Amino acid sequence: MARKSATGRIGIADVALKAGVSHATVSRVMNGNFTVDPDIAARVRAAAVELKYQPNPVGRSLALGKTDTIGIVVPDLANPTFQAILRGLSRAAAQDGYRVLIADSFEVSSEEAILAGEARRRCDGLVLCAPRMGDAELAEIAPSLHPLVLINRTTAAPGVPSLVVDYGLGVQALAEHLVELGHTRLAFLAGPAGSASNGLRLEGLAVFKASHAHVDVTMLDGGSDFDTGHEAVDAVLASGATGILAFNDLVAMGLMSGLHERGVNVPADISVTGFDDIPFARYTTPTLTTAAVPIAELGAQAWHQLRALIRQEGTETPGVRYQPRLEIRSSSGSAPVSPAP
Amino acid sequence: MARKSATGRIGIADVALKAGVSHATVSRVMNGNFTVDPDIAARVRAAAVELKYQPNPVGRSLALGKTDTIGIVVPDLANPTFQAILRGLSRAAAQDGYRVLIADSFEVSSEEAILAGEARRRCDGLVLCAPRMGDAELAEIAPSLHPLVLINRTTAAPGVPSLVVDYGLGVQALAEHLVELGHTRLAFLAGPAGSASNGLRLEGLAVFKASHAHVDVTMLDGGSDFDTGHEAVDAVLASGATGILAFNDLVAMGLMSGLHERGVNVPADISVTGFDDIPFARYTTPTLTTAAVPIAELGAQAWHQLRALIRQEGTETPGVRYQPRLEIRSSSGSAPVSPAP
């Protein structure tokens, strides 16, 4: 048989032997180098087909110094937001012939730096998605990770484009919307303490409060998943608020489910808003008012920025800032005449 | 500076130079080979730390003939089922120091074989998730993909473990459940035509029908997402069925949303069941009766089977068959006395 190499797979040498040419010529043919005699090229191609030869990407990567692979580090693969980003990234990168290596840090921020470094070494570039590590650490490792693109996080380190969603603006729009509906007592169901996007929401709320002295905004501890919302029902009811700004759509859905169980009517008794506009938001009962984030586009954009960096296109790309779009559906309505039960 | 190599990164040669030893010795130290003099080892380690040396995985892969990476090919990264499998796989593989490369075929079955081959060549093993390609093609390429694990698909090719969920049994249990509630007119909202799991459901329904001659089961065309369910409202109502078996939870949610808009009460007028028990199923209104699939475990199990293959542990692993568990919630109830509106 034609299996010569140590790995047992068919290598360039086998094809060269079969076609009666040198490795170099085979390599040239495989890479579409036209300085090869058509007859010989045909012979090589025939041999390659017959042997079912497929170039070994590892050897190729070592020789070329590139892997045609990019890495992405996410805090939690279970989070729909990160899933959507991954999808957008994967799709866009695939269009340019790049593959995606994933690294899930499982919210263990101390692992992120190591994970990122390891991923980066196997890839041509890296996307760091909402990293939980501290600013100092991020700035310190950023240079060693170049080409690097940040999502929902910025850094002082130079040459690192950031794609950030303006959660502050989004939460302001939602609060504004509730106020226009007559609500004067709001509550914010916060997200994970370490999350930068939660910080942005808090900043947005501070701005909102400064210009709406007559509106009462209660702060409630929370998280980022269904259960958070579901478990927050008591706290929400105790707050006396009639307009609830949930950290995200998942929390909002959990909350609505809990309120439903208590017989509280949404939006007649209490209005609930989410954030992100995940696909499910259109199909909840009632449908969810939320702030839409062009999340899949974020993934695609991350690839485009990374690609520019990899190709060393000197176009200074400071990143992109995305503004959420208010998506009014049925979970928000006029404030009840009497306070909520 | 210590940057010598062509790639601009610090290589083993830099460390060797700095420590005053050969590449070989550095390699030995980095790999914990104890045949190195402790003093020299310490010197090497110090040099490595000082230069922030990190071995290049590509060079390592080429020398060792392994990448410590596995690949997974999915038909659609947007599908929660595949996301969950990916997560379980990624988590389990990470525990053993393996990374995951993803390849999304975007439901283009003609691309699957190429995608799978490319992914496999960069990895030590492959997981093919519910491949849409034909049986013949699958059996033909399977040997070249070894080590290979199949999810929700089987093949005649030997040495390929399959993890399959028994969708047939699940749909039978759901239908049985509806019949026990008094429903005699059911409808099945089918999934994608090419999907093997849809085929299994159909087989299950055939078995069910054979033993329930008095029950009428209408077959309705469909798909696998929200919109499918939402758009099926008319067909569902026209069928006169009071118990609807949706292809999966997403379709069920879309359908319930559509029914709600039409003023049809679930489950008073019509009962709806899903499939998969995605996290959202607990939080729909009403909560969704479904068949639970231990989906994250499937991903983990895929890794364990793949690991055994990679390690060439001769333990014949013919795969695992998972039986869905009936999860009765609020979207299914007694059949209405009079036919649905």
Add this chain to the structure above:
DNA sequence: TTGAAAGCGCTAACAT
């Protein structure tokens, strides 16, 4: 115990 050297599979500069 260490170094020199071969080789993993490929690409590319150089030579012919």
Add this chain to the structure above:
DNA sequence: ATGTTAGCGCTTTCAA
């Protein structure tokens, strides 16, 4: 137009 040769960065025999 093609072959020879030298790497890419690493591991691993084989000598010493």
